Amino acid sequence: IDLNADLFGQILTSPLLNASGVHCQTKEELNDLAHTSNLGAMVTKSATLQARAGNPNPRYYDLKNGSINSMGLPNLGYDFYLDYVLQEQTKPTILSVAALSAADAITLLKDLQASDYQGPTELNLSCPNIVGEPQLAYDFEATDRVLKEVFSFYTKPLGVKLPPYFDLVHFDKIAAVLNKYPLTHVNTINSVGNGLWVDIEQEQVVTKAKGGFGGLGGTMVLPTALANVRALRQRLHDSIKVLGTGGVTSGEDVFAHILCGADLVSVGTQVMKEGLSVYDRLAEELQAIMAHKGYQSLADFRGKLKEL
Numbered sequence: 001i002d003l004n005a006d007l008f009g010q011i012l013t014s015p016l017l018n019a020s021g022v023h024c025q026t027k028e029e030l031n032d033l034a035h036t037s038n039l040g041a042m043v044t045k046s047a048t049l050q051a052r053a054g055n056p057n058p059r060y061y062d063l064k065n066g067s068i069n070s071m072g073l074p075n076l077g078y079d080f081y082l083d084y085v086l087q088e089q090t091k092p093t094i095l096s097v098a099a100l101s102a103a104d105a106i107t108l109l110k111d112l113q114a115s116d117y118q119g120p121t122e123l124n125l126s127c128p129n130i131v132g133e134p135q136l137a138y139d140f141e142a143t144d145r146v147l148k149e150v151f152s153f154y155t156k157p158l159g160v161k162l163p164p165y166f167d168l169v170h171f172d173k174i175a176a177v178l179n180k181y182p183l184t185h186v187n188t189i190n191s192v193g194n195g196l197w198v199d200i201e202q203e204q205v206v207t208k209a210k211g212g213f214g215g216l217g218g219t220m221v222l223p224t225a226l227a228n229v230r231a232l233r234q235r236l237h238d239s240i241k242v243l244g245t246g247g248v249t250s251g252e253d254v255f256a257h258i259l260c261g262a263d264l265v266s267v268g269t270q271v272m273k274e275g276l277s278v279y280d281r282l283a284e285e286l287q288a289i290m291a292h293k294g295y296q297s298l299a300d301f302r303g304k305l306k307e308l
């Protein structure tokens, strides 16, 4: 049995990645990922043109069925992550980038186009925690405008990180936009935006920014993540890969994401709960499920979810 997967031409021995934002902001964290077994590839924290401190603490809170975060896009700045990915990579790496405006996104990607970096990049269109900023990918026309301008000059591998959608017509609309562009992949889902958790004893919220509203992750978002992977796989051109993110806590969840069509699967909240050893456990559990079912490779069952 092999867990081999393909990352834009690079063969990975595991389909598992970290979710951008989790354990991938500092050099130390990135080096930890580079040495994590059964992590097939790694993704950097979304980078902005200028370094950012992010939102005030508390900004991450663990819940029994997941997590809520309002990090506020803290990162060491685009130059740091560009330097990092230009170094000799011990593990395939996706550079994640974000911007607080379409203009900033264009500026950043023009610099990236002019740089020596030839690897995969992921444009985050879905950060839910920037005070006063909407999640861009909920505005289909704005997303179309940004991608149209980006692909007027950008020729290197580029994918997008999407927020969850909750309406089949919205799946149709975003897929119609994305299918117009030579994207390497979509990564779905980002956290479920603007959830709220209440501390009953203290009678207060648990994160500081935005009055306690924050992005939801972990097992509670698995059905939404599976729906978005499935719906986008059904609608996007085969040339656009689907990275499944959201709600993975077990090998069964990885299996489900792949059954829905995911080429690769990211894990975020469960890394915060369990540490980087979670990747060994997930790989082992996935192999056991495949052995039990008689599958030799991920391709044997990828996208083969049956309807009734």
Ligand SMILES: O=C(O)c1[nH]c(=O)[nH]c(=O)c1I
Residues within 6 Å of the ligand: 021, 046, 069, 070, 071, 072, 073, 074, 098, 124, 126, 127, 128, 129, 130, 190, 191, 215
């Ligand atoms: O608050 C964050 O930094 C953050 N948090 C998320 O849950 N998703 C994102 O894309 C980002 I950029």
